[in-house]
Amino acid sequence: MPPGREGSSLAGHDLPRPPGDTCVTDVDRIETARMVLERLRASHHDELSVLLRDPRVARTLWPGEGPASEAQLLHILGDKLEHWDRHGFGLWLLRDRASGAVVGRGGLQHTNVGGNAEIEAGWAIVPERWGEGLATELAQACTAVAFEQLELEQIVAFTLPTNVASRRVMEKSGFAYERDVSHKDLVHVLYRAGSRR
8 A cells, every 4th residue: 555545553442642632622623814724524525535636735745656546535534534533633624714615634643753653733735825825824723723722742744855845834833853754665854843831
């Protein structure tokens, strides 16, 4: 199975929550200056499919692979819905506040990177809106939710070294480069942001 699309080996197991991981429901819907972030739901399947099947987006999420198949997309969506149920936070579907059109998906999720369990801020924006600052707006919303509402101590973000735009988003949003790591058998750059409490 392509990198980043394998099934969760933890499905169906009750795992202890990391310190600071609290189940809250007030992060189901967040508004930013230009977007409404909606808790990802099964009813978002068709809209999410258009985003994740775009080859330009797929290249940023699953380097070296093509867009997700229908079966993979259903599995990905199921994992993201389970994450919300288990942890009380997760990925949002991003809508333009003015038009209601989908402009991306992103948010906070548990992940394993560089050999450590972490909470990641991640994003994917529709290519037609690249360069407008939406990823930065989302990343800043992620840090606010992580540190102010979820009371997490730190979060990470990572990307391929060549993804200069994503690295710039991280830096503008309070993340600092930490180190290179291997993720899905590829070198990634790991950035970290910490609570200012």
